[in-house]
Amino acid sequence: MAAAAEELLGQHLVQGVISVPKGIRAAMEHAGKQEMLLKPHSHIQVFEGAEDNLPDHDALRAALAIQQLAEGLTADDLLLVLISGGGSALLPAPIPPVTLEEKQTLTKLLAARGATIQELNTIRKALSQLKGGGLAQAAYPAQVVSLILSDVIGDPLEVIASGPTVASAHSVQDCLHILNHYGLRAALPRSVKTVLSRADSDPRGPHTCGHVLNVIIGSNSLALAEAQRQAELLGYHAMVLSTAMQGDVKSVAQFYGLLARVAAASLTSSMAGQPLEEEEKLYQLAAELQLPDLQLEEALEAVAKANGGPVCLLAGGEPTVQLQGSGKGGRNQELALHVGTELGRQPLGPIDVLFLSGGTDGQDGPTKVAGAWVMSDLVSQASAEGLSIATFLSHNDSYTFFSRLQGGAHLLHTGLTGTNVMDVHLLIFRPQ
Numbered sequence: 001m002a003a004a005a006e007e008l009l010g011q012h013l014v015q016g017v018i019s020v021p022k023g024i025r026a027a028m029e030h031a032g033k034q035e036m037l038l039k040p041h042s043h044i045q046v047f048e049g050a051e052d053n054l055p056d057h058d059a060l061r062a063a064l065a066i067q068q069l070a071e072g073l074t075a076d077d078l079l080l081v082l083i084s085g086g087g088s089a090l091l092p093a094p095i096p097p098v099t100l101e102e103k104q105t106l107t108k109l110l111a112a113r114g115a116t117i118q119e120l121n122t123i124r125k126a127l128s129q130l131k132g133g134g135l136a137q138a139a140y141p142a143q144v145v146s147l148i149l150s151d152v153i154g155d156p157l158e159v160i161a162s163g164p165t166v167a168s169a170h171s172v173q174d175c176l177h178i179l180n181h182y183g184l185r186a187a188l189p190r191s192v193k194t195v196l197s198r199a200d201s202d203p204r205g206p207h208t209c210g211h212v213l214n215v216i217i218g219s220n221s222l223a224l225a226e227a228q229r230q231a232e233l234l235g236y237h238a239m240v241l242s243t244a245m246q247g248d249v250k251s252v253a254q255f256y257g258l259l260a261r262v263a264a265a266s267l268t269s270s271m272a273g274q275p276l277e278e279e280e281k282l283y284q285l286a287a288e289l290q291l292p293d294l295q296l297e298e299a300l301e302a303v304a305k306a307n308g309g310p311v312c313l314l315a316g317g318e319p320t321v322q323l324q325g326s327g328k329g330g331r332n333q334e335l336a337l338h339v340g341t342e343l344g345r346q347p348l349g350p351i352d353v354l355f356l357s358g359g360t361d362g363q364d365g366p367t368k369v370a371g372a373w374v375m376s377d378l379v380s381q382a383s384a385e386g387l388s389i390a391t392f393l394s395h396n397d398s399y400t401f402f403s404r405l406q407g408g409a410h411l412l413h414t415g416l417t418g419t420n421v422m423d424v425h426l427l428i429f430r431p432q
């Protein structure tokens with residue numbers, strides 16, 4: 001983002017500071033993506049930090065430099081803020097007396113107890129000088145334009161990277177409620193209690209952000225819309241199902257398995273009458289998954305109208321994995337492996353069905369691949385190679401599974417993309 005902004009702005013860019021994940025420049029260089037790095041004489045100072053997506057002293061130094069730059073601006077300046085997911089850990093500026101270590105501990109505890117990103121970032125905002133509109137406040141009276149890549153379902157401006165340029169609408173009561181809910185209120189450090197009680201009586205009230213323009217320039221729905229366009233160019237009837245896929249990968253896989261069976265039956269006009277029960281189950285599961293923008297009926301209509309032609313259903317979001325084993329994998333590969341199992345449950349008729357799941361950042365969990373793709377013959381392929389899918393799944397070892405299966409042919413290699421708008425799922429039908 002910074003390299004593109006500098007290229008576009010040329011000499012209008014006076015100075016800049018960015019806080020990016022540790023090792024990202026070396027990884028980009030290694031991947032041969034020099035064009036994504038800043039030019040040697042760039043006016044932008046780079047800080048790398050927040051190893052393992054946790055705020056650290058390197059990120060704190062970066063946050064300080066960003067704060068100083070913002071505070072030095074006048075009404076004649078324009079501050080361009082480039083925001084992407086991971087921004088919360090990359091911009092830590094705890095309100096004293098809260099220390100970085102205390103913030104780190106609280107963030108880790110909340111995450112480990114299953115707090116949602118909305119809850120986590122509500123707490124982060126309450127304890128930070130720069131989140132929840134703090135950065136915009138520091139830049140006042142300069143104008144502020146924030147260009148934002150969304151990694152949160154629904155693209156909520158105030159949640160993405162904890163909204164450094166978005167006024168926070170949360171109260172201390174909201175924070176206490178969250179801390180209570182996760183059993184953390186009693187054990188809070190004194191510093192956190194002090195900051196929260198001060199916020200209650202802060203005469204300045206919440207930050208105002210009238211001088212700010214926040215714009216989402218990248219999101220899962222934009223990625224899916226482009227994927228849909230490409231699929232149509234390739235001759236598919238393409239349709240976006242949802243940009244809010246969430247829930248446990250096992251339930252999401254069941255959903256795709258049922259959808260594949262219902263759609264395949266409709267496309268091949270086979271099993272007349274029989275899929276009704278499956279269709280009911282599909283709608284029931286869809287309701288359980290609570291996907292706010294799901295276009296299931298429309299998708300099934302589109303399939304029916306495809307007249308036996310190739311169909312591509314697209315979806316996006318971020319399902320979750322319950323880690324229980326010590327294997328190597330990521331949520332996309334694990335989802336693909338579960339969907340492969342579902343597709344093998346019963347014959348789908350004279351049709352090829354392919355499911356692909358990939359992380360848009362190009363890195364699925366701690367692996368070097370973006371995800372994986374499967375077809376309905378996955379189960380038989382695996383058993384022909386002596387690979388037990390159930391065993392790999394029980395160890396969360398999807399990467400090892402796909403690395404072995406057909407010499408890794410089902411792994412999706414994109415390399416680091418330098419951005420993250422969550423995951424993309426494709427379900428493709430090609431009648432034979």
Ligand SMILES: Nc1ncnc2c1ncn2[C@@H]1O[C@H](COP(=O)(O)OP(=O)(O)OP(=O)(O)O)[C@@H](O)[C@H]1O
Pocket residue numbers: 053320321323326327328329330331334359361363364365366395396397398420422
């Ligand atoms: N062995 C594994 N099998 C399946 N999923 C895993 C495994 N190990 C880690 N994960 C998942 O990978 C994710 C952690 O990887 P990463 O650091 O890339 O997280 P993230 O920032 O949430 O992901 P992303 O950057 O893709 O949004 C978590 O969702 C975690 O559950």
Ligand SMILES: O=C(O)[C@H](O)CO
Pocket residue numbers: 084085086087088089117121151152159160161162
């Ligand atoms: O940084 C964060 O807060 C998360 O990635 C959500 O944007």
